[in-house]
Amino acid sequence: MRFSLPSRLMLLLSWSVALxxxxxxxxxxxxxxxxxxxxxxxxDARPAGDSAPSQAQAMSAVYLTLRNDGTASDRLVAVETxxxxxxxxxxxxxxxxVARMVPVTxxxxxxxxxxxxxxxxxxxxMLMGLRRSxxxxxxxxxxxxxxxxxxxxxxxxxxx
Ligand SMILES: [Cu+2]
Numbered sequence: 001m002r003f004s005l006p007s008r009l010m011l012l013l014s015w016s017v018a019l020x021x022x023x024x025x026x027x028x029x030x031x032x033x034x035x036x037x038x039x040x041x042x043x044d045a046r047p048a049g050d051s052a053p054s055q056a057q058a059m060s061a062v063y064l065t066l067r068n069d070g071t072a073s074d075r076l077v078a079v080e081t082x083x084x085x086x087x088x089x090x091x092x093x094x095x096x097x098v099a100r101m102v103p104v105t106x107x108x109x110x111x112x113x114x115x116x117x118x119x120x121x122x123x124x125x126m127l128m129g130l131r132r133s134x135x136x137x138x139x140x141x142x143x144x145x146x147x148x149x150x151x152x153x154x155x156x157x158x159x160x
Contacts (some may be wrong), residue, residue, distance in 0.1 A: 002159040009145060019109070021061060022055050023025070029070070029071050029073045029110065029113070029118055029159075030070050030148060031068055031071075031072045031073060031074035031077070031110070031146070031148045031149055032067055032068065032069040032070030032071075032149075033066060033067070033068055033069075033070070033074055033110065033144075033146055033149045033152060034066075034067040034068075035065070035066060035067075035144065035152060035154045036064065036065040036067060037063075037064055037065055038062060038063070038064035038093070038142065038154045038155065038156045038157065039052055039062070039063055039064070039156060039157045039158070039159050040061065040062045040063075040102075040134055040140075040156050040157070041060050041061050041125070041134070041158075041160075042060075042128075042134050042135055042136050042138075042158050042159065042160050043058060043059065043060040043127075043130060043133065043134050044057065044058060044133045045058050045130040045131065045132050045133045045136065045141050046132075046133075049088070051097065052132065057128075057129070058129065058130040059126060059127060059129075059130065060084070060126075060127045060129050060130060060134055061090075061124040061125065061126055062079075062087075062122075062124065062125040062127065062132070062142060062156055063118045063119050063120065063124055063125075064118050064125075064154070064156075065115055065116070065117050065118070066108070066110045066115065066116045066117075066118070067114075067115050068110040068112050068114055068115075068157045069112075069113075071112050072091050072112060072148065073109055073110065073111045073112060074109070074110055074146045074147060074148045074149050075107040075108065075109045075110070075146065075147040075148075076089065076107055076108040076110070076144055076145070076146055077107040077145055077146065077147050078126050078141060078144075078145040079145065080142070080143040080145065081127065081140065081141065081143065081156075082131065082140070082141070082142065083127060083130060083131055083132060083134065083140045084127035084128055084129055084131060085128060085129030085131065086126075086127075086128040086129060087125055087126065087127055087128070088103055088126045088128065089103070089104040089107070089108060089123065089125055089126075090102065090103055090104060090123070090124055090125070090126045091104050091122065091123050091124075092120075092121055092122060092123075092124070098156050104123070107144050107147070125142070131132055134151075134158045135158060136144075136158055136159055136160045137157075137158065138158040139156060139158065140152055140155075140156050140157045140158070141154070141155060141156070142155075144156055
């Protein structure tokens with residue numbers, strides 16, 4: 001089948017219109033997760049004067065805000081990063097006046113239209129066994145794994 005030049009042009013135009021519709025997200029259904037203000041506390045991988053066993057224990061925490069602009073809920077189920085041996089979702093709880101951290105085992109749900117804040121004193125992502133020191137001004141990549149949205153990589157800024 002052969003197209004004359006004008007009809008080829010028409011075909012091209014209708015395709016670009018269809019693609020533009022997808023890109024601007026007018027047909028979005030399901031969750032749509034946005035990550036804001038990701039930062040981590042500065043920490044030394046090897047505290048001064050300490051030996052190998054404590055190096056394995058060097059920790060930091062990541063804080064950020066999750067926003068769901070979509071129409072369905074989603075759930076943060078895992079976190080991955082190269083800078084630490086393990087990254088876990090934790091919640092700080094105060095029991096009998098003593099603050100302690102509890103692993104969040106069932107993931108963190110973000111309902112449509114909701115914001116969930118990971119902030120000091122509440123939810124946070126614990127980095128355990130730092131592979132390198134995190135100095136103020138550094139940045140590293142953290143991958144958030146969502147049940148519906150899949151993997152979402154964010155840049156984390158290190159602060160004092
Ligand atoms: Cu923790």
